[in-house]
Amino acid sequence: MRYIFLGFLIVSAAMGENSYFAYGKKIVLTPGKTARDAKGTIRYFKDSSGREVGVRDEILVQCETTSVCEKLIEKYEITVSERLSDTIFLFKALQGVDLFDLSRELHGEEGVKLSHPNFIKQKERR
Numbered sequence: 001m002r003y004i005f006l007g008f009l010i011v012s013a014a015m016g017e018n019s020y021f022a023y024g025k026k027i028v029l030t031p032g033k034t035a036r037d038a039k040g041t042i043r044y045f046k047d048s049s050g051r052e053v054g055v056r057d058e059i060l061v062q063c064e065t066t067s068v069c070e071k072l073i074e075k076y077e078i079t080v081s082e083r084l085s086d087t088i089f090l091f092k093a094l095q096g097v098d099l100f101d102l103s104r105e106l107h108g109e110e111g112v113k114l115s116h117p118n119f120i121k122q123k124e125r126r
Contacts, residue, residue: 018045018100020116021107029053042120054120057095059103061115062088068111076106090118 018029029045032052036042042054058081063069069089073080081092093102099117107115 020100020103022116051121055099055117056120057093057097057099058118059091059093059099059106059115060088060118061091061106062113064111064113068109072106072109072112075109076102078102087113 018031020027020029027047029047032044032046034041034043035054040056042056044052044054046052059078061069061072063072064087066086069087072078072091077094077097078091080089082090084090093099103115103117106112
């Protein structure tokens, strides 16, 4: 019985987490404020170093081939917001969809090289 409960805790912790992978490292984000602009709602998050990033309802995806990305459109409830190259797409998810869960699902698909929410960062002066 203890093993079943422990397994449940591990699965629960992994599900619904606001995180993404960058350079092979898992980056966990803490939810922050929500704002609106001319393009819609922006949800802000902070990473472990305190940097703030915002997300809308878009996911950046790079596929091995164009046909892989086109199959994702059919399989998931996403539309093409912008085509950045032959194999890099900016997909728009339905409102209310958890972008972090969806981006992890897309990243797990065969032929997908990269998938994460389209982050909005504040401009920094050099």
